[in-house]
Amino acid sequence: MSESKILVDVRNLKKHFSKGKDIWGRDTEVNKAVDGVSFQIRQGETFGLVGESGSGKSTVGRCLLRLYDYTDGEVLFDGQPLSKLDEKQLKPFRRRIQSIFQDPYSSLNPSLNVLELIGEPMKIHGIHQGEERKEAVAALLERVGLKREHLYRFPHEFSGGQRQRISIARALSVRPEFVVCDEPISALDVSVQAQVVNMLEDLQSEFGLTYLFIAHDLSMVRHISDRIGVMYSGHLVEVAESDELYEHPGHPYTKALLSSILEPDPHAISERIVLKNEGAGDRFNADGCQFRSRCRYATEQCAIEAPELREVSPNHYIACHFAESILSESDK
Template identity: 65%
Template sequence: MSDNSLLEGRGQARTGKTPLLEVRRLAKHFTIEKSLFGRTTKVLKAVDDVSFHIHRGETFGLVGESGCGKSTTGRSVIRLFDITSGEICYEGIDLAGMNERQLKPYRQKMQAIFQDPYSSLNPGMNVMELISEPLEIYGGYSRSNRRDRVIELLERVGLKREHADRYPHEFSGGQRQRISIARSIASGPEFVLCDEPISALDVSVQAQVVNMLEDLQQELGLTYLFIAHDLSMVRHISNRIGVMYMGKLVEVSFSEELYTHPAHPYTEALLAAIPIPDPKVLMPTDRLLQGELPSPIDAAIGCKFRSRCPYASRRCGEEEPVLKRIAPGHYAACHLHE
């Protein structure tokens, strides 16, 4: 894939400015087997040659099946993982090769909200201590001011000041996620990784949390990378969406364009799997995924989706499609569009 295929026309996209975040040819490989002499013999390519950009104030959605590399991509972008290769440019500065000391100012600008709020919150700390921790690390607040700031953050995410002295186990799942969100915005970040922040919540709570994230984005000028399984929710919150399959982006488009004119067979199958809220309407089973999921370890030749694709041709088994522009702002990696 061309280095700049997804950065084409970037100055005209939303703000007329350079993107806040540019990811170029990102790869993250995990060694899963070594020989007796320490030589790597098997590698899992969790993320393989992924490029995209996110403009300031935008929400970029990332969707796909479990194990496709969404979360690994997100965690690599904020440097929770050391990447194998590629560039992660934040306001034009490449973070890929930085050490922890060099990354510290960017840790304040780039925060994360994770799927399971209970595992991301220290059960031995109360809410005041949990939300105060980023304020202590990055400074700027006295002890008395920190309490006022924590109360302000709690009220901003729909909690009360009396919750500050309670512990994580005393809250429901939705309340714990609100605490995680308050903690993530405490340091005043610009970019927030939302790594499946609603998938562990009740459906009735999911909409509340998503609406709150949208309100915070407007109030604080936040930029989101939003990872989720629920395609209907991703459509609601995202400006643009990237579809991942087996460690690669197979389609990128503006949200409404992706849902009304999906270009990749995998995207079509994902959209067909969305439940229809009418028991009298049958789901289109002919578009649901068939076939076996290929091994992520084997170095397969050609398109990785061909074993499950109803349109697969001989060419698909010989040549891997690359992500190409098929319409303004719309990219797909499929031989059907060449």
């Protein structure tokens, strides 16, 4: 894609959760859900974030939305550091940054009808009044594949796919620039998932949106994303353009994830990489690679020195001591 300005700049982001305290209120054990993540998202692109459950990808999304305060690091939106802003100062940014969550039913107030659900953000940010607001909501409903007659219905009267469409319309109601899509299709039927993803792509082109697309469906992430970051145990282990990542994975964890994708061709033969030591890895160890206990390439170096995310080929970043040899192996 052509060069454009950096809209979101994540710098060494950390979010740690306390798992226990002593009698003086000090943390005795800490869950490092996100531990030093850095990446940038350019205006108009979709940055995909993938990884297994517990990898920290949704925590990153919530930090970008300022639903969580950061333990350390910074998120800059359009050059403005979000951690420095109080709630009053955050209000204009909340209009520019919106979200779509995994479960549309739990994110929609069951006591409000569709007109109220989509119109409420408009009311908060002073967009449209009275009949004009109603017409704007009706137009958004039609844009996401619903009908004007749905305006006065309640969330329980819709299917899961329809509820997610309402959530998307609500996110777009304040004309945002950046949308965090946190597993937006994982709760939907397979037959509906492709429809929703195609609609998100159309809306991106129409409204000039920028997406952070968080998911574990690797095939769908490749379809929608310009670039992809792979997370493991609170760290980014690989970042590359979408096709490059899928065709030339350079981190052993990325290779294992991609090997789990089912091939539509029943005659296709592919190696399934089974990771040892199921679990979250070595998250609480101070030193070394977080993935080493599950990695078939691990050596003593991996226990001593944590690999840095480094550029091993143009726009392809990998956090592994043996990235070059793994890439060469993949090309054979």
